[in-house]
Amino acid sequence: DTAVSQTPKYLVTQMGNDKSIKCEQNLGHDTMYWYKQDSKKFLKIMFSYNNKELIINETVPNRFSPKSPDKAHLNLHINSLELGDSAVYFCASSNTGGNSPLHFGNGTRLTVT
C-alpha cells in the first residue's frame, strides 16, 4: 500500500524518558513534516524537511530533534519528556509547492505520566 506510516501508534512513558517516533512514506514525496495535535484538536506544524534538509522549524523545545536519514523517512526523537508533551503527533508528506496536498499518517498518541 502507498501511504505514510508511523510507529508506534500508542506510546505511554514516564516523565524524563527519551523516546522516538518513526515515519516512512513510499509516495515518492520530497517533503515531510511533523505536526502536533493537542487535546482540543488544534494542529500545529513542528518541522518540515525537504530532501533531507530542514526548512521549517517552528518554536519547538530543543528536546525535540527530527532526523531525516533519507527523503522517505523523518523520525522524531524527544528527550526528557514532560507532561505537556502529551498529544497526538502526525507525520505527513507532500511534493514541493503550496498546491500539493499533504498526506498524513494515522498519528502517534503520546501519553506522558
Added chain:
Amino acid sequence: GNSVTQMEGPVTLSEEAFLTINCTYTATGYPSLFWYVQYPGEGLQLLLKATKADDKGSNKGFEATYRKETTSFHLEKGSVQVSDSAVYFCALSQTGANNLFFGTGTRLTVIP
C-alpha cells in the same frame, strides 16, 4: 501573516440535513485553500481544494468555493450522512511554500 478562522463546533445535525461550516482566511497574495477531514482514530485526509479565486472544490458531495472578495472558503453538503461524522479542518498554503496553516477544526456529529 497567514491564518485561518473556522466556526466553532461542535455541530450536531440529523441525517439528510444541510451542512455549512464557515471558514475565512487572512493571507498575503493568492493562497491555495483546502478542507481536510479527520475520522476517529485516523490521520487527516484531503477532502477538497481550490487553488485560485472562484474555483470550486468538490468531493463526496462536499463543495467549497474560493471567494477572494470575502476571503472565505465555506464547506457545504446538501445532505449529510452518519458516516460524515468527523472533524473538519480548513487550511491554506502559499504558492511555493511547504507549510499548511490549519483552522482549529470543527467536529461534526450526524445522528440517524
